[in-house]
Amino acid sequence: MTHDGSDEPEDAALREVWRDVLRRDPHQEFFHADVRGVLRSIGPVLLEHPEYADVVGRLCEPERVIVFRVPWVDDGGRVRVNRGFRVQFNSALGPYKGGLRFAPSVDLDVIKFLGFEQVFKNALTGQDIGGGKGGADVDPKELSTGELMRFCQSFATELASHVGAAVDVPAGDMGVGSREIGWIYGQYQRLIGYHEPGAFTGKPAVLGGSALRPEATGFGTVYFTRRMLAEQGRDLDGARVVVSGSGNVALFAMDKVVASGGTVVGCSDSRGSVSEPEGIDVDLLREVKGQRGSVADYAEKRSGAEASDGSPFTLECDVALPCATQNEIGPDEARALVDHGCWAVAEGANGPVTPKAREILREAGIGFGPGKAANSGGVAVSALEMQQNAGRERWRGEDVDERLQAIMSDAYDRVRDAAERYHGDPTDLENGANAAGFLRVAEAMTSLGVV
Numbered sequence: 001m002t003h004d005g006s007d008e009p010e011d012a013a014l015r016e017v018w019r020d021v022l023r024r025d026p027h028q029e030f031f032h033a034d035v036r037g038v039l040r041s042i043g044p045v046l047l048e049h050p051e052y053a054d055v056v057g058r059l060c061e062p063e064r065v066i067v068f069r070v071p072w073v074d075d076g077g078r079v080r081v082n083r084g085f086r087v088q089f090n091s092a093l094g095p096y097k098g099g100l101r102f103a104p105s106v107d108l109d110v111i112k113f114l115g116f117e118q119v120f121k122n123a124l125t126g127q128d129i130g131g132g133k134g135g136a137d138v139d140p141k142e143l144s145t146g147e148l149m150r151f152c153q154s155f156a157t158e159l160a161s162h163v164g165a166a167v168d169v170p171a172g173d174m175g176v177g178s179r180e181i182g183w184i185y186g187q188y189q190r191l192i193g194y195h196e197p198g199a200f201t202g203k204p205a206v207l208g209g210s211a212l213r214p215e216a217t218g219f220g221t222v223y224f225t226r227r228m229l230a231e232q233g234r235d236l237d238g239a240r241v242v243v244s245g246s247g248n249v250a251l252f253a254m255d256k257v258v259a260s261g262g263t264v265v266g267c268s269d270s271r272g273s274v275s276e277p278e279g280i281d282v283d284l285l286r287e288v289k290g291q292r293g294s295v296a297d298y299a300e301k302r303s304g305a306e307a308s309d310g311s312p313f314t315l316e317c318d319v320a321l322p323c324a325t326q327n328e329i330g331p332d333e334a335r336a337l338v339d340h341g342c343w344a345v346a347e348g349a350n351g352p353v354t355p356k357a358r359e360i361l362r363e364a365g366i367g368f369g370p371g372k373a374a375n376s377g378g379v380a381v382s383a384l385e386m387q388q389n390a391g392r393e394r395w396r397g398e399d400v401d402e403r404l405q406a407i408m409s410d411a412y413d414r415v416r417d418a419a420e421r422y423h424g425d426p427t428d429l430e431n432g433a434n435a436a437g438f439l440r441v442a443e444a445m446t447s448l449g450v451v
């Protein structure tokens, strides 16, 4: 990605911030793209709130960046080393909160992008949580169970001095599920010498994890999508839905699509995609993935399913829920969705739709739910888990689900109202999410003074 003059914000103060961001870290393209999107959205907010102008430069610079070595010994006795990250982006609203990602593609650019995104996402939930993100450049799929536990322990040993229930509360993300969080928390607890379950969320239920945390992101994405469709006078009943990925977010989004009367006609994993017009059998897919199988292995077990190397978003569908990873829907996939008459796209994953693709969707009038809002259900339930742990309580899944639905509905209203107020279009949820998130964080930062 190159940045020419056309990228520059018109507002002089925002332009200066943008130039600083480019100058400081010229190669962080994911981060730049996200910052650029936010700067584009907040111009009209600053016209109404000029007092927030001097917050923007601070908002674009993380409060703290921690990069560390993760040494571990593999099953063959060989010493291996990976790089770990924790970006504590913004704590104006509360303790830093955001997941840990284990994937080969993890670097400082990706973690800064995700951390920046998290600041706005967390603000949109209406809860008192700041934004952060972390992870390591490791492929957990290549590690044995023993290796992965030792890796998590080594990672936690370094992370321990930077986190805590009132400081920074990590959770899972790609490649990090409740099992890994349990191991990381186990090592943390051993190091600090007392119980502090609120220092991590997404823990196994037996360690104080929320009954609904595994489901929360996928369910929340579908709740948000249902509100978007209702605005169009539509619903998921009878809709054909493509859900990319087949991990945590994707599988629970599929469950909720099916429970809402929709049909999941396609999905994917990092090795390919599968189409099944009659509807994917989500339980069977979960079973195959649980045994480290691929979507192609799933297709072999079903006569109506067809595996391919291509994108699932070229399939005919009414609704698209990208729930795997960043940059899954580029211009080609966006055009295919337009050609097939797709109604709405909501981001279960972080950054799955490229800026160019978003433009194509917008021009075609297709509803777009940005990840900042659409996938905020996971972190929202993490905040509920923190609350539960602080009160030494256990809440029933049904009760958490009820609260999650209310949070997603409120987030939708907040985003829709900001879209209308600052961008004159209630369906422009991308600008609305940035504007609404900014308003809350900027108010908190201003109240705290220059710190």
Ligand SMILES: NC(=O)c1ccc[n+]([C@@H]2O[C@H](COP(=O)([O-])OP(=O)(O)OC[C@H]3O[C@@H](n4cnc5c(N)ncnc54)[C@H](O)[C@@H]3O)[C@@H](O)[C@H]2O)c1
Binding pocket: 172, 173, 174, 175, 176, 217, 244, 245, 246, 247, 248, 249, 250, 268, 269, 270, 271, 323, 324, 325, 326, 348, 349, 350, 351, 375, 376, 378, 379
């Ligand atoms: N887990 C959460 O609570 C949560 C919350 C908010 C956002 N997210 C975002 O949702 C996305 C998925 O996270 P997850 O927790 O489900 O992770 P996961 O590791 O459980 O699943 C990721 C899925 O994506 C697939 N995948 C990876 N790279 C791919 C590629 N290049 N093409 C196609 N498929 C690919 C994997 O095969 C897997 O099925 C990520 O962007 C994550 O940041 C997760």
